[in-house]
Amino acid sequence: MKFQTVRGMRDFLPEQAKKKQFIEDFIRKVFESYGFEPLQTPIVEDFELLAAKGSGGEAIKEEIYYFKDKGERELGLRYDLTVPLARVVASNPMLARPFKRYQISPVYRYDRPQAKRYREFTQADVDIVGALGVYADFECVQVAVDVMRGLGLDFKVRVNNRKTLEALAIEMGISKENIVDAFRSLDKLDKIGRGGVEKELKEKGIETRILGQIEANSFEEMKHYIKNEPALAELEELLELSKKNGYLEVEFDLSLARGLEYYTGTVFEIAISDGPSVGAGGRYDKLIGLYGGQETPATGISFGVDRLFDALEGSLVIGPNTDVFIIPIGAGSFAEGFLLASAFRKARVNAEIDLMGRNVKKNFEYANKRGISFAIVLGEDEVRGKKFKVKDLVSGEERGFSFGEEARAALFVKGRER
Amino acid sequence: MKFQTVRGMRDFLPEQAKKKQFIEDFIRKVFESYGFEPLQTPIVEDFELLAAKGSGGEAIKEEIYYFKDKGERELGLRYDLTVPLARVVASNPMLARPFKRYQISPVYRYDRPQAKRYREFTQADVDIVGALGVYADFECVQVAVDVMRGLGLDFKVRVNNRKTLEALAIEMGISKENIVDAFRSLDKLDKIGRGGVEKELKEKGIETRILGQIEANSFEEMKHYIKNEPALAELEELLELSKKNGYLEVEFDLSLARGLEYYTGTVFEIAISDGPSVGAGGRYDKLIGLYGGQETPATGISFGVDRLFDALEGSLVIGPNTDVFIIPIGAGSFAEGFLLASAFRKARVNAEIDLMGRNVKKNFEYANKRGISFAIVLGEDEVRGKKFKVKDLVSGEERGFSFGEEARAALFVKGRER
Numbered sequence: 001m002k003f004q005t006v007r008g009m010r011d012f013l014p015e016q017a018k019k020k021q022f023i024e025d026f027i028r029k030v031f032e033s034y035g036f037e038p039l040q041t042p043i044v045e046d047f048e049l050l051a052a053k054g055s056g057g058e059a060i061k062e063e064i065y066y067f068k069d070k071g072e073r074e075l076g077l078r079y080d081l082t083v084p085l086a087r088v089v090a091s092n093p094m095l096a097r098p099f100k101r102y103q104i105s106p107v108y109r110y111d112r113p114q115a116k117r118y119r120e121f122t123q124a125d126v127d128i129v130g131a132l133g134v135y136a137d138f139e140c141v142q143v144a145v146d147v148m149r150g151l152g153l154d155f156k157v158r159v160n161n162r163k164t165l166e167a168l169a170i171e172m173g174i175s176k177e178n179i180v181d182a183f184r185s186l187d188k189l190d191k192i193g194r195g196g197v198e199k200e201l202k203e204k205g206i207e208t209r210i211l212g213q214i215e216a217n218s219f220e221e222m223k224h225y226i227k228n229e230p231a232l233a234e235l236e237e238l239l240e241l242s243k244k245n246g247y248l249e250v251e252f253d254l255s256l257a258r259g260l261e262y263y264t265g266t267v268f269e270i271a272i273s274d275g276p277s278v279g280a281g282g283r284y285d286k287l288i289g290l291y292g293g294q295e296t297p298a299t300g301i302s303f304g305v306d307r308l309f310d311a312l313e314g315s316l317v318i319g320p321n322t323d324v325f326i327i328p329i330g331a332g333s334f335a336e337g338f339l340l341a342s343a344f345r346k347a348r349v350n351a352e353i354d355l356m357g358r359n360v361k362k363n364f365e366y367a368n369k370r371g372i373s374f375a376i377v378l379g380e381d382e383v384r385g386k387k388f389k390v391k392d393l394v395s396g397e398e399r400g401f402s403f404g405e406e407a408r409a410a411l412f413v414k415g416r417e418r
Numbered sequence: 419m420k421f422q423t424v425r426g427m428r429d430f431l432p433e434q435a436k437k438k439q440f441i442e443d444f445i446r447k448v449f450e451s452y453g454f455e456p457l458q459t460p461i462v463e464d465f466e467l468l469a470a471k472g473s474g475g476e477a478i479k480e481e482i483y484y485f486k487d488k489g490e491r492e493l494g495l496r497y498d499l500t501v502p503l504a505r506v507v508a509s510n511p512m513l514a515r516p517f518k519r520y521q522i523s524p525v526y527r528y529d530r531p532q533a534k535r536y537r538e539f540t541q542a543d544v545d546i547v548g549a550l551g552v553y554a555d556f557e558c559v560q561v562a563v564d565v566m567r568g569l570g571l572d573f574k575v576r577v578n579n580r581k582t583l584e585a586l587a588i589e590m591g592i593s594k595e596n597i598v599d600a601f602r603s604l605d606k607l608d609k610i611g612r613g614g615v616e617k618e619l620k621e622k623g624i625e626t627r628i629l630g631q632i633e634a635n636s637f638e639e640m641k642h643y644i645k646n647e648p649a650l651a652e653l654e655e656l657l658e659l660s661k662k663n664g665y666l667e668v669e670f671d672l673s674l675a676r677g678l679e680y681y682t683g684t685v686f687e688i689a690i691s692d693g694p695s696v697g698a699g700g701r702y703d704k705l706i707g708l709y710g711g712q713e714t715p716a717t718g719i720s721f722g723v724d725r726l727f728d729a730l731e732g733s734l735v736i737g738p739n740t741d742v743f744i745i746p747i748g749a750g751s752f753a754e755g756f757l758l759a760s761a762f763r764k765a766r767v768n769a770e771i772d773l774m775g776r777n778v779k780k781n782f783e784y785a786n787k788r789g790i791s792f793a794i795v796l797g798e799d800e801v802r803g804k805k806f807k808v809k810d811l812v813s814g815e816e817r818g819f820s821f822g823e824e825a826r827a828a829l830f831v832k833g834r835e836r
Contacts, residue, residue, distance in 0.1 A: 002508065002509050002710045003464065003466070003467040003470070003505045003508070003509065003709060003710060004464070004505075004509065005459070005460055005463075006460055006462045006463060006464055006491075006493060007489075007491070009460035009462060010460070011457070011458065011459050011460070011506055012456075012457065012458035012459075013457065013506070013510065013513070014455035014456060014457060014519060016458075017455070017456040017457055017458045018455065018456060020458065021456055032739040032768055033739075033763045033766075033768045033769070034759075034763075034768070034769075034770060035738065035739050035740030035743075035768055035769070035770030036739065037432035037435070037436065037738070037739055038430075038432060038435040038436060038439055039429070039430065039431065039432060039435055040429065040430035040435045040438065041423070041429050041430075042423055042424055042427035042428070042429070042538050043461060043524065043538065044424050044427060044483070044495075044526070044537075044538065045423075045424060046421065046422070046424055048421070049421040052421070062488075065462070065485070065487065067483070067485030067486075068485075069483065069528065070480075070528060071425075073424075073425070075424060077462075087421045087422075088429055088431070090420065090421070091420050091421065091422065092431065095431070096784065096787050096788065097774070098773050098774060100770075101432060106461065108462075110487065110488060119462075120460050120461065120462065128773060130774070131773040131774050132774075133773075133775065135752060135771075135773045135775070136773045138756070139771070139773060142756070142760070146763070240753075241752075241753060241756060244753050244756075244757070245756060245757065245760065291421060292420045292421060320453065320455070321450040321451075321453050321454065321455055322453030325453075334553060334659075335658075335659060335662050338556070338560070338659060338662075338663060339662070339663065341452075342560070342663065345451040345452075345564070348451075350450055350451045350452070350453055351451070351452070351453070352452060352453030352518075353553075353557070355516055355546060355549040355551075355553045355554045355557060356515070356516060356548070356549050356550075357551065357553070366514065369514050370514065
């Protein structure tokens with residue numbers, strides 16, 4: 001019988017795993033270039049934590065992997081990296097502020113499986129805990145721009161602010177108690193269009209004048225209505241800083257509400273141009289307090305690594321890990337072959353040796369299939385003469401070296417690496 | 419209320435996560451230097467796979483995280499990386515041979531929690547699929563030596579061979595059907611001592627003469643008894659190759675049986691000198707066939723990253739990700755501060771900027787607490803004069819630069835990095 005992966009989850013075979021790793025390594029480098037430090041938390045958490053007020057609530061049970069252990073404790077697989085962060089911050093009050101942490105890890109959701117939606121997927125998050133104000137929000141935008149530009153993707157970062165949107169909603173005649181409901185409908189604008197949202201709002205008995213503002217999407221017009229709202233200055237500074245830094249990809253978008261209730265200020269969303277959303281985030285100043293910690297301001301951004309992988313898989317080309325392939329001919333050559341391979345590795349060249357005892361032809365076929373650039377055939381002559389030739393498998397050029405000259409041979413390989 | 423981690427699992431706060439990452443990054447580098455390629459598989463697998471014959475069997479249910487999803491499918495969290503590998507190989511017959519893959523990922527066991535045993539822990543595995551013979555086994559030993567030497571640990575790699583041990587057992591009067599039972603007892607030698615094992619063997623009615631051989635631990639004496647066993651040549655060549663490569667840490671150990679039934683040839687175990695086992699492995703030529711694939715030879719080694727972490731945590735020192743800390747003074751300096759930080763990042767220096775709007779003294783305290791080496795104070799004077807000074811926080815030395823000279827300033831920082 002053949003076994004398969006669990007429904008909604010997938011393997012990354014080496015070709016794919018290397019691309020995913022490349023994306024994750026790159027994101028990590030960007031995160032670290034801002035001084036973010038890593039955090040690792042378990043994949044399994046107490047259900048009580050996952051269902052705490054402020055994030056999912058009890059209803060989350062239907063959307064996650066929930067189970068009991070043999071001691072009847074209720075557990076679940078984490079569905080994001082924000083809830084574990086809130087737990088860590090709440091229970092480690094000694095962490096220096098700002099606490100700037102990143103985490104690149106898998107999360108789990110029991111969604112209906114569909115194209116490009118997975119039940120196991122990787123998130124790459126940065127969060128800044130303890131910093132009020134727009135500078136920390138802006139740093140999240142910077143991280144987004146660096147990641148997306150670095151990966152060579154055309155993209156937009158759409159930004160808005162929950163507080164200014166709320167102020168505008170109130171000016172447009174939506175009552176305070178209707179705002180959460182109104183935002184939930186506005187969030188569907190992309191999916192169901194203006195007509196759909198208007199219909200929904202009317203059914204809920206909510207004033208629809210705001211839709212005209214959203215359609216106009218004019219910062220100046222919005223400003224006119226809410227000039228006394230303090231968050232306006234924050235949003236303005238965020239856009240100003242983006243401009244000063246040459247971030248033409250950052251745009252004000254009045255339609256961006258972000259469904260999640262826990263956002264309290266700046267919100268943003270990163271989308272590939274004419275493509276899917278690949279990241280989102282915002283400020284959530286109340287959440288950590290709900291997890292038993294002191295009320296602590298926080299802001300962050302989360303990338304969907306699988307979305308980035310799906311967008312880049314076709315265009316990324318990553319060579320094999322092996323730089324030099326060593327082919328010993330005859331049992332007497334293997335001992336020397338192993339020594340040669342070790343010498344290359346010491347010189348920081350990745351060396352692989354034939355472990356199958358195949359003939360030269362078969363070995364070259366294997367090296368070609370793997371896309372390896374250099375090969376060394378080590379026969380009796382070479383072992384007796386204490387010498388070897390490095391063959392460039394693309395140009396066909398060969399260069400001879402003596403045993404002991406592996407560091408020089410390594411330079412030859414590195415100098416011609418594609 | 420305060421939430422905690424699930425019983426038997428732990429957070430890695432930044433200080434610790436960096437050390438764990440360092441160990442994992444280093445292991446990955448060694449793996450890649452041999453041409454191993456990455457594989458990623460889901461953490462959740464079908465229970466049927468986890469309980470398949472050859473690995474755990476149905477009894478494994480008691481030792482793992484087992485649960486049903488909302489569709490009543492039986493699932494479990496993987497307890498090792500070998501079973502998923504066997505699944506991948508069995509269902510992807512087109513993968514080129516040898517298939518040399520590595521995976522560094524968490525696994526889960528529902529063990530009784532105790533000191534230094536965790537229910538979530540990270541394994542780092544390399545396996546060579548498709549290669550018969552001792553060369554592939556030797557490569558696993560090489561990987562072990564490179565990892566352990568590179569991490570600066572004193573260690574031994576103990577090696578043995580299941581086939582030679584079996585041949586000796588038969589020569590010592592143990593019947594074929596008692597061998598699995600006998601090895602299970604021998605495997606406890608470290609724990610219960612010779613007396614304990616002797617007692618167990620006698621209770622099982624198994625001949626105990628082999629204990630004298632194990633105590634002598636003489637390769638030559640063993641050879642005398644089993645000179646017609648073909649596996650003897652393999653074991654001899656493995657030890658010979660180790661010697662030729664100067665691996666003084668590799669030792670023949672006749673007591674090494676390795677409890678797991680699936681081993682079919684070479685077995686090895688890596689232990690810190692006077693410390694715990696941190697890795698083990700061996701040849702398993704029958705396992706993949708049991709997962710629905712063609713019978714395929716395979717050999718591999720698995721490191722326990724948490725064991726290595728526990729051994730190294732006290733001695734590893736890893737600096738902060740931030741190289742330069744930028745302190746803008748006054749709201750007017752932040753825009754320039756963000757530009758300066760970006761310029762440093764472009765020059766591959768990790769730059770962090772104050773996001774809290776704190777005064778100079780508080781910012782220096784924070785930089786010291788984080789262990790950051792360089793700081794730049796950016797006040798009105800600097801912004802007006804378009805210049806900045808980089809201060810070495812250890813020596814106190816300062817060096818001045820103009821805006822636009824960030825690449826030179828970056829060289830100054832990199833040249834003095836500790």
